[in-house]
Amino acid sequence: MSIAPWFDAAAEFERPLLERNAPLAELHRQAQLDGAARLRAAGSLRAPSPWQGTTSVSGMRQAIVEAEVYALLREYAAQAAAVTDGADSARWTALVDEGLTRSRRGLLVDEVRDSAAGALLLRDSWGLRPVVPNAPVIDCACGYAESGVIAKGLCIECGELVVRRWSAEELRLLALVPKYRARVEEILSDTEARQKKQIGVPSDAPISDVASKRARGGRALGRLRRSGRRLLVAGRDLPSERWKQLAALTAKALQIQVGAEGRRAGRRGLGAAGLAALAVKSDDAIHG
Ligand SMILES: [Zn+2]
Incomplete structure (x- = not known):
């Protein structure tokens, strides 16, 4: 078959x-x-x-x-x-x-x-x-799952599927560079802990307060990308084209926070998909 x-x-x-x-x-x-x-x-x-x-x-x-x-x-x-x-x-x-x-x-x-x-x-x-x-593969409301064509943007189901694929590709690439991976994992675990803590704090602007925690993690990833090149094995083309394509697709997510994480991927490099997955988690926790 x-x-x-x-x-x-x-x-x-x-x-x-x-x-x-x-x-x-x-x-x-x-x-x-x-x-x-x-x-x-x-x-x-x-x-x-x-x-x-x-x-x-x-x-x-x-x-x-x-x-x-x-x-x-x-x-x-x-x-x-x-x-x-x-x-x-x-x-x-x-x-x-x-x-x-x-x-x-x-x-x-x-x-x-x-x-x-x-x-x-x-x-x-x-x-x-x-x-x-x-x-039916997923419960798609935007048409992309069937046609592969993006109209206004990716619906929640498609957006989450793309983030999932992007995260998986990122993990595949990070497995090739274990030292870099360890640093990325440290930054993301710290960001997740801060995000979790912030979600529990009563706030007038819960979404942007939580997003600021991810922005902090994003800046740390950006610094690592600039300073940690020696940790990437020479000659490897990282991130991959596939990673970049999935980042560009994530940028089309109609979920504002998720789309924003996709648009910032270039500056952050590897680890950016993890932040997008955290944005999905945060949206879920805040909106229920
Ligand atoms: Zn869809």
Whole structure:
């Protein structure tokens, strides 16, 4: 079974392609093995409290696995490009685009869009479940979950889903730089404690008072970003494009505080998604 019935044509195209292209098949085999091991590891990770936001443990685990799948498929695509014929790539892309148009589920399948021929069979081999046609994925009020197009902004459900994905991608990247991660985690745990304390204080402006605690954490992240480059392993491109895309999407959240955290991501660098998750938590606590 493929990601969804709409992608069966693309998956069927991959099978004979792998049979006649030995270098691609070898790469595919290796990606399958490496991917299975990395997904096993990702499946056992737990998000530390600040990144958890209001997401359920199982929801966060799913997002962590998705982030790993996205990264694996991107890495596979980068290698596959060198051994895949241009015409085959174009054909595969056309079939995937057709599937995307028919499924109208941009939200779910972006990991495929950014990969290469072989990606659908890789997903299958990792045991990822197919998407059930027409089953509501989330209770979306803005249309984005279905169409992938943002009108006025992201509704609460979509906004939270994007923050969840952004947090998961951030945790994936932070795992590559443990020393930097330790500093980020320290800042976010401190911010969460301050936020929690502030939420309990009676105030005329509870939202901005609590937001000021996150702003403080954001400034600390900004200082770390500027001074802590040596803690980032040289040559690693951090944050990733994916992280930046998800930050830009979060900026479109209709929940004002959550959107604001997305817009400040660039200055803060890694840790910004954790602050957005804290904004979701704070909104929930204040508005009930
Ligand atoms: Zn929505």
